[in-house]
Amino acid sequence: MVWKAGDNFDIAISTRVRIARNFKDTIFPNRAADTALENVCLEVCKAVINSNSYISNEFDYIYMGNLSDAEKEKLIEKHLISPNLTNRKSAAGALINKSEQISIMINEEDHIRIQCILPGLSLEDAYDMADKIDDLLEENITFAFDDKLGYLTACPTNLGTGVRMSVMLHLPAMALTNNITSVLRTAGRYGLTIRGIYGEGTESMGDLYQISNQNSLGMTEKEILLNVKAVTKGVIKRERELRKMLFENDNPAIKDKIMRSYGVLKYAEKIDIRESMQLLSVIRLGADMGIIKDLEIEKINMLIKNIHPALLADVIEIDEEKMNIDIKRAEYIKSVLNS
Structure with missing residues (x-):
């Protein structure tokens, strides 16, 4: 995770945009044979590292089977890969750029999980970076797509755009004044959810919470971005009000x-x-x-x-x-x- 000063850095720690994609005519990772998944690893690496893009030299490929448990845990703690990816003993890896702002997980829940993390509230910039990687991959890979459902994904909640946008917020005043429940209700009304420090299924630590969209079907990328940004700014405003109240x-x-x-x-x-x-x-x-x-x-x-x-x-x-x-x-x- 990026822990440098950014927009609204007093409350907004970081922004993450993730895009899920799958190969056309290839079984999802949870059911596919290792031979098919090894081919996915090869094709994704070729699409990035062998491309003519200026970013092709910026990425290093990390094969999960070559890492120790400590090395895997370090990448999880940096938010560069997910615990789910480390559970795979073979045919899985990640392309990570040198600044550690972009990672491409290969054969996690989906064949491809593009992730961009930037400091502060930076939804537009993070999405722009992730979208460029998506376009680069699509030049050489045909993605699974349906005219009605959009991009096909292993989990139904990711159907459609396949985009998940989240902002990590530090909300101590809300925690001290027992207002976290109200944030959960507000997020739910707008189709968003609140997660812990390591995302879905994890608890909050240190009053750190992630606000993100729950679904990506039936909305454009721009609509998702504007929705997440509007709710996030509302939460930031409320946190500042409560901080002021606490110190009056x-x-x-x-x-x-x-x-x-x-x-x-x-x-x-x-x-x-x-x-x-x-x-x-x-x-x-x-x-x-x-x-x-x-x-x-x-x-x-x-x-x-x-x-x-x-x-x-x-x-x-x-x-x-x-x-x-x-x-x-x-x-x-x-x-x-x-x-």
């Missing part, structure tokens, strides 16, 4: 919560992922509202990204299997906050 009248209880969270993170000897994510959420709110001085949001974002097990082991250059993860996480957080 110099609220001592909320300041105490922020400074206690900061103290625990600066001095804890051992801390698990769920507690550290929650405390980082609170101090991120405190830094944004000016309660914690001289602590950049970018530094907190770096911590939120790097404290997950595989990424932490990579950052501190220690074998994940040989380290006490909760102790090393506490040491890493202290070193960053005290630097």
Whole structure:
């Protein structure tokens, strides 16, 4: 995931656009033979790497069967691949560009899952990048398409455009004021859904939520984009209103919560992922509202990204299997906050 400053960066962490595609006359990955799926891997790689496009040299192919469990987990924590893709022992891989903004998963639930992730609220730019990859692939690959149903996909909710657009939001004020349920209701009325940090079927951690469209049939890509953007902007506006309300009248209880969270993170000897994510959420709110001085949001974002097990082991250059993860996480957080 991209953790750099972008549009509405105080609340909008990142934008993801995903496009699902399948080969015509080829069985979906969950039923296809490995020989057919190996051919899919070959044809997708040829369409990108052997193309005349200026981006052809930007991608590296990663074959799932060649990766260790730690390497797979690191790619999941970076949001470059899905857990579902790593479950495949063979005939599956991913093309990832050097900036790690674009990944093309091959033989996940569908033959092709194009994904683009950009910082902040960047739906137009993310869709434009993903759409260009889609066009590049379609120059050499015939996709499964039906005149009534649109692009054919393994899951019926992806029929039509095959496009899923989502925005990762940091919503601590909504969580503190018990307003998350109202966000769920609002999203549902507009055909959207709220997911956890790693997407469908995952829980929220650190008050991070993804807003995305539920279906892609019966709407154009532009309609999906405008719908997701409008609801997201409404949620951002409400989060800002609630933050202002929380800090009106110099609220001592909320300041105490922020400074206690900061103290625990600066001095804890051992801390698990769920507690550290929650405390980082609170101090991120405190830094944004000016309660914690001289602590950049970018530094907190770096911590939120790097404290997950595989990424932490990579950052501190220690074998994940040989380290006490909760102790090393506490040491890493202290070193960053005290630097």
